[in-house]
Amino acid sequence: MEAETGSSMEIGKTANRGTRIALAVFVGGTLVLGIVLFLVSQGFLSLHAKPEYCLKPECIEAAASILSKVNLSVDPCDNFFRFACDGWIHSNPIPEDMPSYGIYPWLRRNVDLKLKALLEKSISRRRDTEAIQKAKILYSSCMNEKAIEKADAKPLLHILRHSPFRWPVLESNIGPEGVWSERKFSLLQTLATFRGQYSNSVFIRLYVSSDDKMSNEHILKLDQAALSLAVREDYLDNSTEAKSYRDALYKFMVDTAVLLGANSSRAEHDMKSVLRLEIKIAEIMIPHENRTSEAMYNKMNISQLSAMIPQFDWLSYIKKVIDVRLYPELKDIGPSENVVVRVPQYFKDLFRILGSERKKTIANYLVWRMVYSRIPNLSRRFQYRWLEFSRVIQGTTTLLPQWDKCVNFIESTLPYVVGKMFVNVHFQEDKKEMMEELIEGVRWAFIDMLEKENEWMDAGTKRKAKEKARAVLAKVGYPEFIMNDTHINEDLKAIKFSESDYFGNVLQTRKYLAQTDFFWLRKAVPKTEWFTNPTTVNAFYSASTNQIRFPAGELQKPFFWGTEYPRSLSYGAIGVIVGHEFTHGFDNNGRKYDKNGNLDPWWSMDSEEKFKEKTKCMINQYSNYYWKKAGLNVKGKRTLGENIADNGGLRQAFRAYRKWINDKRQGVEEPLLPGIEFTNNQLFFMSYAHVRCNSYRPEAAREQIQAGAHSPPQFRVNGAVSNFEEFQKAFNCPSIPQ
Incomplete structure (x- = not known):
């Protein structure tokens, strides 16, 4: 109570003294706070608590992996691709047998090495299924180089002695039974035999696929076929590079004919006509930018097709192929059978050209395309001639190792057999659980962005977009049917391989592949099934x-990091890929298909116009x-769909990652990696870039620009991050308006 008594004078003295103390504390505190803020602004002091570090072996491994890829002397705000990838690119030069090299090819070869080990194991009649035994025999025959060298060109020449495969350029050098006859030549029979028995599509590509507007049903489709060179423009351009490629192709055709017994002067004469014909075909092909889903959906019956293009007996052709x-x-x-004619104008022009062309030139071209496709199966003298050709168009200087070539062949021929072999040993089922987390996180992020950030799409279109997003079906690892040994064995029961007859084995597989897709013609589309090779190192969206x-081959480091690693790495790599594929359902092509997979306009006119304006x-x-190595600019229109997917996927995955931090860690950041001063957000973006580290030879760079659906890797990385404000925040970059 005494404290409450006393005169007013004593109270005043105490108050003045307290004011002076408070003032001193305020001034001193302000000075200290200013110093702290200065130190923080200069990066010398952090306001946060001391960060937690992950010291598990997995985190040390991840840190070492990141350090091996980066170039810390590059400013990430100036060139993020170089910052993230220079170290890896400098330490991993392009192999002499490859046109380009990067993380994807590196992982592809890693998968191939695993398949090699599996295929080289001795056959166990008790343990191996019939299908696996056949795969091992096929691989063994491919590796039997002694038998391949001994056979040389004899297996191919045997084919060329019989109609419809007689090659006019060989004349009588192949023997009297192999002489080509103009009177007996049938374009229809030759095309049908090539497609139906050897899976060679020349001029015409006939196949079975789902009906774009009735996606539950399968239908026959007709399209333009590929050319000898991968890039159509190389037949049309007058650039030095394009001319050199045409010259190399011509020389390759001549030399191959001579190796098979043709007179050199005759080969030079005939192959000039063949090249001229292929240039004419290239001129009439429908370019990529005009191959839209709507333009290529021309459904009619065979009777109507025959009336539109009467120069060719379409019904007889189809019946002879199947x-x-x-x-x-x-x-x-x-x-009355329905077909989708994807390129009507091409076919009209094609038969106009063929109608005025010499039959001998047409026959020479057709058989050249068959011979070209079989060169990989011949002896070394043919391989080395192909290498001279490849040196010009791809820049490669050595052949692939025989084992690598054989693994690729077996994988493409018997994908589900080797797929089962691979997943049995190298795929962990718990990956599916983590992938489900990533996929659902991205799905949430897409819908959340649609609701909160999309201001230009009208309510009706937005509602349907959300319905489609919720309906997206995810497939991970491998199709379940590959585990059904009875089914796979039955599928291959007609095939009998020999370890000493590689070429004969190849012909069997070609016949098998030629007929496989016709199995589906009268069957409904299995909407919940998928048919992707499990060893594929890639991911896909099916409209x-x-x-x-997401096949098993893709779900490996540095794409997929397990639960024992920081989530930032997986969200930045495979998470962005999930978002990329998800976004394809809404890009400039995928948006045309509804939630059930039908080509059906579901956007309002207003939203569609705004979308086109924004693209x-x-x-x-x-x-x-501009890509200096290619000497060309990126084709922004050609690559639009992939660029949309890159940008959308990056944003969705980052949003999903931050939600995971908030939901699973209550907003507390993951422990950092030891020995490197990167935040989790920075690690996310670095992981995104790392899976795209890649370098190209000039020849491959040019092809990537001319024919690739994707932008070159450095522009995929730098383009997407420069458009994303969260990247700029993570690396403290100045804002870049886009």
Whole structure:
């Protein structure tokens, strides 16, 4: 109570003294706070608590992996691709047998080495299924180089002695039974035999696929076929590079004919006509920018097709291609059978050209294309001639190792057999659980962005977009049917391989592949199934089934990091890829398909026009990127779909990652990696860049620009991060308006 008594004078003295103390504390505190803020602004002091570090072996491994890839002397704000990838690129030069090299090819070869080890194991009649035994025999025959050298060109020459494979350029050098006859030549029979028995599509590509507007049903489709060179423009351009490629192709055709017994002067004469014909075909092909889903959906019956292009007996061609002994239910194919003619104008122009061309030139071209496709299966003297050709068009200087070539062949021929072999040993089922987390996180992020950030799409279109996003079906690892040994064995029961007859084995596989897709013609589309090779190092979106697909081959470091590693790495790598594939359902092509996979306009006119207007900015951005190594600018319109997917995928994955931090860690950041001063957000973006580290030879760079659907890797990385404000925040970059 005494404290409450006393005169007013004593109270005043105490108050003045307290004011002076408070003032001193305020001034001193302000000075200290200013110093602290200065130190923080200069990066010398952090306001946060001391960061937590992960010292597990997995984190040390991840830190070492990151340090091996980066170039810390590059400012990430100036060139993030170089900052993230220079170290890896400098330590991993392009192998002499490859046109380009990067993380994807590195992982591809890693998978191939695992397949090599599996295929080289001795056959166990008890343990190996019939299908696996056949795969091992096929691989062994491919590796039997002694037998291949001994056979030399004899297996191919045996084919060329019989109609419809007689090659006019060989004349009588192949023997009297192999002399080509103009009177006996049939374009229809030759095309049908090539497609139906050897899976060689020349001039015409006939195949079975889902009907774009009735996606539950399969239908026959007709399209333009590929050319000898990968890039159509190389037949048309007058650039020095394009001319050198045409010259190299011509020389390769001549030399191959001579190796098979042709007179050199005759070969030079005939192959000039062949090249001229192929240039004419290139001129009439529908370019990529005109191959839109709407333009290529021309559904009609065979009778209507025959009326539109009467120069060719379409019904006879289709019936000759399909082996009704395998599919007796297809005997009823007739004039009323529906087909989708994807390029009507091309076919009109094609038969106009062929109608005025010499039959001998047409026959020379057709058989050249068959011979060209079989060169990889011949002896070394043919391989080395191919290498001279490849040196010009790809820049490679050595052949692939025989084992690598053989693994690739077996994988493409028997994908589900080697797929099962691979996943049994190298795929962990718990990866599916983590992938589900990533996929659902990205799905949430897409819908959340649609609701909160998309201000230009009208409510009706936005509602349907969310419905489609919720309907996207994800497939991870491998199709379940590959584990059904009875099914796979039955599928291959007609094939009998020999370890000493590689060429004969190849012909069997070609016949098998030629007829496989006709199995589906009268069957419904299995919307919940998928048919991707499990060893594929890639991911996919299917518009007709509204599926995203992630095969086992893709789900490995540095794409997929397990639960024992920081989530920032997986969200930045495979998470962005999930977002990329998800976004394909809404890009300039995927957006045309509804949630059920049907080509059906579901956007309002207003939203569609606004979408097209917004894509102009992205087209311009990427078109302004110049690639010195290729000597060309990126084709912003050609690569638009992939650029949209890159930008969308990056944003969705980052949003999903931050939600994971908030939901699973209550907003507390993950422990940092030891020995490197990068935040988790920075690690996310670095992981995104790392899976795209890649370098190219000039020849491959040019092909990537001319024919690739994707922008070159450095522009994929730098383009997407420069458009994303969260990247700029993470690396404290100045804002870049886009």
